[in-house]
Amino acid sequence: MGQDNSTTEVMLAQEQAVIRRGPGIRKGVEGAFGLGGETEGTLVLTDRRLVYVHGDGKEQDIKIGAFSQKHLFFTDVESLNSMALDEASVEIPLSKITLVTGHRGEAVAPKLEVKWTEGGGAIRTTEFVQQVTGGSRKKNLNDWAKVIDKLRAKQVKIAPQSLAPGGDTLEGRILGVLGDMQEKGSLTIEDEVEERFKVDLDPDEVEAACGRLVSAGLVRKFSPGDEDPYYRKVSPLGDDDLSA
Numbered sequence: 001m002g003q004d005n006s007t008t009e010v011m012l013a014q015e016q017a018v019i020r021r022g023p024g025i026r027k028g029v030e031g032a033f034g035l036g037g038e039t040e041g042t043l044v045l046t047d048r049r050l051v052y053v054h055g056d057g058k059e060q061d062i063k064i065g066a067f068s069q070k071h072l073f074f075t076d077v078e079s080l081n082s083m084a085l086d087e088a089s090v091e092i093p094l095s096k097i098t099l100v101t102g103h104r105g106e107a108v109a110p111k112l113e114v115k116w117t118e119g120g121g122a123i124r125t126t127e128f129v130q131q132v133t134g135g136s137r138k139k140n141l142n143d144w145a146k147v148i149d150k151l152r153a154k155q156v157k158i159a160p161q162s163l164a165p166g167g168d169t170l171e172g173r174i175l176g177v178l179g180d181m182q183e184k185g186s187l188t189i190e191d192e193v194e195e196r197f198k199v200d201l202d203p204d205e206v207e208a209a210c211g212r213l214v215s216a217g218l219v220r221k222f223s224p225g226d227e228d229p230y231y232r233k234v235s236p237l238g239d240d241d242l243s244a
Helices: 025-032 141-152 170-177 186-197 203-215
Strands: 011-021 039-046 049-053 058-064 068-074 090-093 097-105 108-117 123-129 219-222 230-233
Touching: 011 141, 039 068, 039 141, 090 108, 097 141, 108 141, 170 186, 170 203, 186 203, 186 230, 203 219, 203 230
Parallel strands: none
Antiparallel strands: 011 039, 011 068, 011 123, 039 049, 049 090, 058 068, 097 108, 108 123, 219 230
């Protein structure tokens, strides 16, 4: 069974730099020419709702191929309490969703189309388009549709989380910056902890603390090829993990 309303809401997945727009090819064409009224932010899935967080966005350039790059806008959501919602943000209770569909193809970016009802029975439709793609990703935004349907049918068991370390410990601070469900290397983790908590850290201390979080079952470690390892908070979705 899924979570009930007496329990704490749980963040299950997050996709940054998502474009929100009206559904259909026409809107996609309009957006390409700056006419579609698109916005860009972060899409968050919890056990109770789907939230598009527009808020106070950050900017980042990422490489696309060998000779080009894309300028992205996103919002850091490290916890549900940190979501900065503005008038362009959208909250959709899972109980109000009438249809959710994932789309992906050779010429179609992974996207999620959602229909839901508002007060008075009005039906609304929107779509969320993924921008950060790559061959190394195991899950994409289109994969969210199946999990959302299972959540609505209470067919997902949210895995119990191990007791988190205190927020005044290095492990607790690292877990905090990994709260956005994104994969991060130890240097990125070190920089984010230092910036948020105004401390100076030793890289070896950070690696050791990450190792303790891995041993405690709170964080997963990935070592792709010859690259430095990176870390991600363990997903509460278990086998339905939507992490990239």
